[in-house]
Amino acid sequence: MTEPDPRYLAELAAQLRVDAVRASAAAGSGHPTSSMSAADLMAVLFAGHLRYDFADPDAPGNDHLIFSKGHASPLLYALYKAAGAISDEELMTFRKRGSRLEGHPTPRLPWVDVATGSLGQGLPVGVGIALAGKRLDRLPYHVWVLCGDSELAEGSVWEAVEQAGHEELAGITAIVDVNRLGQRGPTRHGWDTGAYAARFGAFGWHTIEIDGHDLERIHHALAEARAARRPTAILARTRKGEGVAAIADREGAHGKPLADPDDAVEELGGPRHVSVTVAKPDGAARTRPEARSYQAPAFPVGERVATRSAFGEALAALGAARPDVVVLDGEVADSTRTQNFADAFPERFFECYIAEQQMVAAAVGMQVRGWTPYACTFAAFLTRAYDFIRMAAVSRADVRLVGSHAGVAIGQDGPSQMGLEDIAMLRAVHGSTVLYPCDANQTAALVAAMADRPGIVYLRTTRGDTPVIYGPDEEFPIGGSRVLRRSDEDFATIVAAGVTVHEALAAADELDREGIPVGVVDLYSIKPLDAEVLRNAAISSGNVITVEDHWPEGGLGEAVLSAVSDLGPRVVQLAVRGMPGSATPAEQLADAGIDRASIAGAVRSLRRSA
Template sequence: MTSLVLTDSSQRTSDSQHLDLTIPVGYSSPVASLVLTDSSQMTSDSQHLGIYSSPVASLVLTDSSQMTSDSQHLGIYSSPVASLVLTDSSQMTSDRHHLLYHPERNMSGKTKAGGQQVVDYEHLQNTAHRLRILSIAATQASNSGHPTSCSSIAEIMSVLFFHTMKYNKSTPRDAVSDRFILSKGHAAPILYGVWVENNLYTENDLLTLRKIDSELEGHPTPKLSFVDAATGSLGQGLSIAAGMAYVGKYYDKASYRVFCLIGDGESAEGSIWEALSFASYYKLDNLVVIFDINRLGQSEPTSLQHDLATYKARVEAFGLNSIVVDGHDVKEVVKAFDDAAKTKNKPTAVLAKTFKGKYFPGIEDKENYHGKPLGGQAQSTIEHLKTLVQEKKKTEHVITSPVGSVPNVDLKNIKLSTPPAFKLGEKVAIRLSYGTALVRLATTNRRVIALDGDTKNSTYAESLKKAFPENYIECFIAEQNLVGVAIGAACRDRTVAFVSTFAAFFTRAFDQIRMGAISQTNVNFVGSHCGISIGEDGPSQMGLEDISMFRTIPGATVFYPSDAVSCERAVELAANTKGVCYIRTSRPAVPVLYKNDEPFVAGHSKIVKQSSRDEVLAIGAGVTLHEILTAAKELADKGIHIRVLDPFTIKPLDKANIIKHARECKGIILTVEDHYREGGIGEAVLSAVAEEEGINVKILAVEGIPRSGSPEGLLDLFGISAKSVVKAVQQLVDHPSPPTKKKY
């Protein structure tokens, strides 16, 4: 310890008053200078000045007299401290007044009376300017990007990452750390700049932005260790954040917080308001959504521009706590996030008034600069920003480590608690067995959850709710948010999420689903009420595009079970499959085809019926497989034999088995599906055999817009019934139909 000076610190008259310098084993001081001037009259019990595990460069208190209440103390814990100065901090008269420095909570080491943190606002502002400079440099190097959109959130990002958030720099996606979703993903350069500041990347790395061999893409993806979900298709990030927050509050029961930064332009998306409604309903007080209200959209000003009053009224109408701030005032932003942490039973919306291109001379708040590098104005803007940085030498950031813990979660090798329990031949709706499978899985692993959009009594997700209520999340009729919440719930491998609704309604959330694939999500989608076989409800309820839609998703697995046993096994397999999974469940009750111990593997088909005399390979799934089996009996009576194949998965398709059996059936394939022709089973089979000589494929599929009617009548009307199969097979094998008997 170099110097310790107390001046006029007399009259320490009570018991246990002390000045305490405690240096734990393994720590070296040194204390360069500690000066207290006129710190007299510390008259109550247990008053003390404590410095723990220095070094302390300088500590000065002037006129800090009359600290008269019990347990008043000045404490500095786990320095270093560059400088601490308190002037005229007298008359601290209430109980338990104290000065505490916790360096894990701030950068500067400054504290003030009352135990309140003193933040180095200048450092945060300087960091914001450096982030602006990095954003300009990166977009200039790539000759593309959004520097003005980065500039509007510079102070917000600085405060979030270098004051408010608690996370591990080395493992930012660990389960206990705070979460951050940049919903306005086009501002990716400033997020990357944060991690330059955190020394994960160099400034030279940042200059590879958007290059083909760089992981720093135009919009963030989970290829990066600090990104949970891909963003950039606007309006989606908040739902993902809400899913994370739900898991944190109700499953992990942890202290981590979730922050989502959205643009004012994307707040026109209905999915944003679906997410706000969800977050409010479930009292997600661990969620903070920050509106970057910078007034300007891509092509023109936003609808509300800087009408903060309307934003405030809207978010409050949705049940959120709202805080309006100047988004470029670090003091206001710090206070907003601190106040949000104290708000209970509702999420907080921080409404930040900002300006696009803030601190960019001649560019700030001007139109026609969206998505453009600064070009010839870049260098002068950077030089201007450098003049605003007050630090001669960059101050090292001290990041707050996460506190508390989260439960250990193991999502590997999840099995049904008991095998399927169905009888061969009994009629069971395939959708019903989805519910029984969920219960069996959750019995084994309580991190298996189901989400639904108010169709749980139709999809049978309600079976899980009845067995394990806490494992079910009702998302109501808001399919885009439903999908986003599921993606968020599955992040960081905290849950195995199954999402169900009518197959037709997933089309509304296709953008969220495709972004889920880019996010490397493992969410499982279950679409019931598929095809015209639902009957009287009519075409608005009939999922006829879903196979095509999910087949286009990179890496997706598309299950199409044809009975209750195969459906339960599909659910089990999906729980253990990486990437997006889709399970197509049918409404009608159909006979059980497989024994309860029948093994199933994705990409492996089943031969349901065969003989040495087969002339056609007929492929169907779900309802149409049963129509084919009915037709096979009638054809056999006519002396025509067909082989019947159940693909089980449409993607991956069992190409080898299809080709093998097609060649054993004279090279003739007939596909029958309760789906539109485009992108369905038939076209999947055509793609599989396209390069094979001597194989011909005929497709029976739904053509045109269907209508209401009985399931049997519709199957017949649209040419995918057993009757239609018989007719098609007869034509394929060139067996003329027997002459019709004349009626008298």
Template sequence: MSDFRRELAAQLRVDSIRAAAAAGSGHPTSSMSAADLMAVLLDGHLRLRYDRPDDPANDHLVFSKGHASPLYYAMLKAAGAVSDDELLGFRTFGSRLEGHPTPRIPPTDVATGSLGQGLPVAVGLALAGKRLDRLPYRVWVLCGDSEMAEGSMWEAIQHAGWAGLDNLVAIIDVNRLGQTRETMLGWDVDGYAERLRAFGWHAVVVDGHDVEAVDRAYAEAEGADRPAAVVARTEKGHGVAVVEDKPGKHGKPLDDPRAAIAELGGERDLAVSVAAPADGTPYRFPPGSADPPTWRVGEEVATRKAYGVALAALGARDGAVVALDGEVSNSTHSELFAEAHPERYFEMFIAEQLMLAAAVGMQARGWKPFASTFGAFWSRAADFVRMAAVSRADLRLCGSHAGVSIGEDGPSQMALEDLAFFRAVHGSTVLHPSDANQTAQLVRAMAELPGISYLRTLRGATKVRTPADEHVRVGGSRVVRKGDDLAIVACGITVDEADAAAELLAAQGVRARVVDCYSVKPIDVDTLVAAARETAGLIVVEDHWPQGGLGEAVLAALAEADVQATVRHLAVRDMPVSGKPAELLAAAGIDAEAIAAAARVIIGRTG
């Protein structure tokens, strides 16, 4: 067995070199350091039906060090999941074997390659295994020592220890060398182990090139009653003298791949019969019944409160819905879901990167995660959102406390960049309802949306204007008030201000149309085009920086429709301070008085 594993490790090294050589790029030396670790895992510890990658009982293998993709693809070849021809198509246009792994190649759960993300995603997979699927699958994660400098790794390590995730094993490939220099700890494997133990992990230190020792370490990890880490001392480029433990060889194919392959004993064609898991059926929470929440027109309700009520009702009807929050559930009101469905609620504490990654892991298992925090704090997880799109993940995110209208807490808590960021995410949906009935309908719609959807909610109460039986749809809008002199386009808190401005203008004989663009992406192009063609001009008003939000969405829609119009854009242009909401809206020039003043300018220009 040991001889076979050593030969298999050599094959994984050779195939990593061959794939990178064929592509003319890649990371063979980073792959070579972990080859023994993966050979032993593949031949004896991993339980995964490669011919049935969707089997719910399968173990999960996450390459957190995604740049070691040549090794990952070499493993797929050894397991019979890809051919040698496909392996040698690595990094070519149209190949499933991309520079860093993505779910385009089964059984890859998520995209990796931005370091510090694989282990946090694995926490979500492990939580799903223990609390949602309730299956005994194990989650294995290959981590690089360089990414151990990422804070997100320690968010994951801390949470896994706290949650007692004994179905999670991290394999840390301590090859000492990063891209430009030695890592912080170099080969201080005991230093890594001590840190992990401090967070409640079982840590095993091992020579990562001793297949017998690695086998024993995996067995010990599998028997641990807590998350386990195999901390392996390895050499980058192991097995080939000209690159072995040599700086400056990162991310480059070998200069002489033929000589390197000969030094490793030549090409091999070994196949591995990877062990299959025991059959298992994932647990499913039975659906119940709950009427969708509704509110009377004229009531004053915060959209963040409506989000919580609607999410709890949705959870009663759909057993696949789960909720995560960043320890602000009494502000986002996801606490209502937690009270109604405690088995499907996950407190992720003040760790937004981990929360997003865990949601990605859960959706990979078919669950429907809704994750919430203050809108401003989603910026911490921006790279995780970006990578979730690469993973083709289906996520539902809620950001509360949007804009200057939150008041006295000040600019550190004000989401003023969130619409711009989420609009820029590939395939995203961006929603900003102005009242409770809109919010409830959009929460229901989000449950079935593909891709990443973002719901922006408000701290303060707004008037319910949308009748409960009026259809609210993604890509839609609502004409709050009819008028043909000019149009005021708003969303969220500024709908109240726009309607108040229209009242002021009506007293002066100006008929203003008010359009509530609750769907910012996709935006209601037809309604905007009609407003542009039928009125003297548009005023777009938003509680957001001028860059990337509603204003630019409106301008882009008109440009794409090849419609010329007078457009005045009101947005937050100066750094806000603490104050009462009304004071801050006025100071930003986005309150009713400012809107009415801008309208008078347009009317004056057009006579």
């Protein structure tokens, strides 16, 4: 590789610092000092090591650059300006209403893969992209992740470091800006790059410790990283606010524009008009087999099949039809039944072990590369990855999540294993879809429907066997529902999903024998929900009873209320309200007041008070 011109690199780095100061001053906010510390690192990367076609962000061979320290966005946007991707005029719209240049980067810009800013997420997502490069795309693109030293306190970083080390991902480099200062003071290890090197090295990473303002040393470190046969961490000692004496390595300057930006620009040598030509990647092609039609597994009506088991069979069938489908597991494949897929398509199955944050992050990274990921674990354990799910929505990512062993119906394992918050958690995610099938054939249909659904799509499955009540050829559109019982004489409508559908049907049969007709709605799509059916039921019967294997807050009941409350029906919410213990599934449903006897009792109580 040609040795870079140090004078040119120094000028480019100075321009990046100037533009970070200017943009933050124009915005009246931002993080110029965190941008200035990494300017030399990024100048050398863009000038001599990044391979990227800004005119074709989707080119298969493009490298990937992730600013995990997303608050250094002024530096990223200054780089885009130097590369000719944006103008100086747009740079000055930083953080202003309607601008693409948001306070922290998002994919509103075509060169940004994922949203960052919640620290500790860029490297885990980068590992997902690098996994796709090695095992799926089989292309030589490189993933460069700029990390801050403060974020290395996040446990998710070390989940990513271990995954990359275990997978021997030579295609990823973490460039750590060790500038010593966090938001409120010094970081845990300060400038002790050796402390960080020991930690990365323990997970099998190649480590390089450098002066992050030595342009020649940076160049050689980046070249060494690309040539390495394992993941590399470049630990660069830098100074926050480098180039301006009043703020360089000074506490109290984080997250605010400079007090005297004009003086700072003058000290940095004034504005420049330096451009950088980023090398384009080699013409790489990405080929995948053609998709075939999905042949869903069929389950005879009347059999008893757990929806988690139906999910496993359906996922394997979808994998046969869709070569773009990949599956990520949190070391529970035997329980979630993703083992079916692993056995059939081991090359598209990724074991993330008990590291749910890394599992979701890797899924986000893989969808960046055009794959269709299903990330699966117990519903309860997705809570650990919630910030990654939230940020995936900010990234406009298309990710399918599957949570098994939901609710008290799992039985004796007790509350630590029960997903009782998952519906509320996923309903609150912007643009999400929440599905809760009650039988095997419905599950199989929804597994396929998820594949092309945009955004964060969540499927909730249950552990125990439930009766198959739908035929294998029936359709279940997302946003729909099924009216299982209805008459013009209905006193009330019971709205249920998943395991409680079967309890509701049994309660309806019991009440019918007593001469109390009730309707039953299977609300398998909780978000979006079938408002028309719910509103018609509320109008015709006047009484609505919701039944859910979930806490009352944020679950099915509140979803139904959002659709019918303006109509004024009486709504009774049956949900899990007390902390469960260990008991059989039937005992759990009874103790929670969501079994058939409790549902029938609620209807009778309503009738007595009518």
